[in-house]
Amino acid sequence: MKKLLMIIALLVPGVAFSAGSNYPLDTAEYDLTDKASLQSGAKIFQNYCLGCHQMQYQRYQRTFEDLDIPLELGQEHLQFTGESVGVHIKNAMPIESAAKWFGAPPPDLTLVARVRGADWLYTYLRTFYVDENRPFGVNNKVFPDVGMPHVLQGLQGVPRLTTEKAMVDGEEVERDVGIKADGSGELSAEEYDKAVLDLVNYLVYTGEPTRLKSESIGRWALVFIFVFFVFALLLKKEYWRDVH
Template sequence: MKKLLALVCLLVPGLVFAAGSNYPLDHADYDLTDKESLQSGARTFMNYCLGCHQMQYQRYQRTFADLGIPDELGQEYLQFTGEKVFDHMESAIPEKQAAKWFGAPPPDLTLVARVRGADWLYTYLRTFYVDESKTFGVNNKVFPDVGMPHVLQELQGVPRMTNEMQMVDGEMVERYVGIKSDGSGELSASEYDKVVLDLVNFLVYTGEPIALERQAIGKNVLIFVLVLFVFVFLLKKEYWRDVH
């Protein structure tokens, strides 16, 4: 019962916040069979997200096994605070302290891709922009008034909303055309988009680690049913051959 209540508490706020913006979402063309992408996403998550956000339903060991990472390498490059390989991915930040800093405890991200959707996450991570009126100096087009800093800014650079003069109904008006980095980041725009896509891919994986196995089982079951149908049909014809 406690686990059910915890899951409801995780899902309901996410559904409410997800409906908070009508900003058009970009398609996240993720691929759960791409181990290199998943490994890249795991690396980004461990380095930039796990400090505040945990994954209390996901174990390091399961993640390493599914992503093709030897336990020794995973412990060396993806575990930074002395956790055991069989531990869950828990944040080191105290919940009360996090609530004081951010206004609310950072949500668990184990199921965030199932709650928000891959397209929402992909667009969200690419639509932070400078807003000096906010506590952390940034806002977000998908999640207005978001209460977190732009943790990937050192990769993207300083993102700013861009407006251009366009002709509308015979008049020149200033219209929003997107968000662009000032170029101070470690990555180019395309490279940053790839890092974000890999991170989203990893978050989709953690939302349902058994997804690929489930799909494979489903295909095998369908094949079995089709083969069984052939034999059942032939058996039916044999039984009813002499019935007039």
């Protein structure tokens, strides 16, 4: 019974964290080999997300090296604290104050792509909409009653729900047909989607920085196993030739 209770206690936080709506997710076509996309994602994160969300398991130096960002440029445009390049990516927001402002401390985003998934993040960042009843004036289709502001609104513009009239069972009703920005943002709709994809690409990278290297090693390991299997099969046939 104790073991069962311990397992339940460990699983409940994970279930609560993954809870959300059944809103259909769009596919995030990210590419970890696209260094330009990763660099753009890093820039967006540092300028729009770091104020609230940390990456306490990712170092600046590792980021600059993996993304082919020259040290001087990285420190000038992405590292604003003036600290050593070897420090982790953190902010100065007090946890206690953040909990009061947002209802809960903003989560660390180092591993968010592994927890939530790239498709969830991509859809989430593109489904904020104006909701005057919420504390920050916005809500979200993927994460209803979201407790954070739409920090990318300056890029997207003001997003509003759009509806159309339709007949349902002989009665005219208004049907939700999506979210559309008002055009006041710095980017067009297509450019905003690309910027979000770049950010998601970066978050996927930070969740597993060695992924490409691991996949490369894995492919070579499979080649070795196949070659070894061929020699082992030939050796087996030669060893058992006289027996058969």
